[in-house]
Amino acid sequence: MTENIQKNEFEGLIKSGKPVLADFYAIWCSPCRMLAPTIEEIHSEYSNCFETVKINVDENPELTERYGISGIPALLFFKDGREVFRMSGVQTKERIISAISEKMGESLV
Template structure:
């Protein structure tokens, strides 16, 4: 029986597809407000981008690596490069505009 390797965070952010990473925490009210925003963004962007959520309490080393001091913090990566970063709640349409401005969409 063949096993499939689990995709790592590094694999995801180093890919050619733009990746929006939402650094958040379960206890964070504004982070909860981002869930429907990210769903709307996914509906707008489809498969052109990837959206992943990282819980800073469950991944403290990753949060420290990116100097996350407040949540939610959103970061846009493509091919391992940080293209954009901002903390706070951002509307889906504004996020889509930011992604179009900074990333190369297939």
């Protein structure tokens, strides 16, 4: 999992062809810390299907503004270079994977 990816790296990654799950977070954010183990688990189990990146909103204000992040944690999923869904707040692994499966058009479960 790529931690604290920067703007140029991120733009290149979402255009690379492999789907990307982006976790917008902040170190001081309690719900973000609650979600972190779930994101790590998803990365461990599904890294062959899609990339997982963490974007620190405090260190990447340009990306945060560009994608209209107003609350964290925020999960954005990109396929073929464009955002196909987003979720805010703490989510279950099952809900995240279900949404990704739906957008990828294949079962990941």
